[in-house]
Amino acid sequence: GYLCWACCPTVEKIWVNFKTHFNKEHTNWKNLSKMMAKEAGFGANSATAGDLSQGLAEAFDNLAMAAATNKTAFESLTTTTKTLQEELSRALEDNRRLLKIIKQGYSKSNRNNTNASNNSSSNETKGRRLTLDPNGNCWTHGFRVAIGHNGHTCTSPTDGHKKEAKRGSIMGGSKKGIPKDYKE
DSSP states (O other), X not given: OHHHHHHSOGGGOSHHHHHHHHHHHHHHHHHHHHHHHHHHTOGGGHHHHHHHHHXXXXXXXXXXXXXXXXXXXXXXXXXXXXHHHHHHXXXXXXXXXXXXXHHHHHHHHHHHHHHHHHHOOTTEETTEEOOBOTTOOBTTTBSOOBTXXXXXXXXXXXXXXXXXXXXTXXXXXXXXXXXXTOOO
């Protein structure tokens, strides 16, 4: 029985051989049990041994079916996992490539913006951004003026410029950048 199976080479220990070996052993055991029962005068009990034999054969079949189903499910999961790993690998490579493109584009954009801002003089003085005065006003330039810019300090007034214009009394001056909640 088991000792014979345990001594078999590992290569031969597959399900089909297992089932064949133990069915043969079980049949031998069943025949021996019947013979011993008859000799002892218990012929009626030999039917029980037959039922047991049938039950064991069905159990072996069910076990084989379960093993085959599990093997199929495992193979399916393995294939799915491999496919998902390949897709993830491609997606990560795409992300690396796109990130490189974005970084290159951002770097070029920064160089262009730096060049453009060096050529521009609006609200900047020698690379420093001017801070806007939240309470400022100039008759010519309106409400969006730098700290220190007002009607008296304006260096480029237009015709009709009124130095006394301020928030609260714009005196008909520019409404450029006027706040939505402004009331005169």
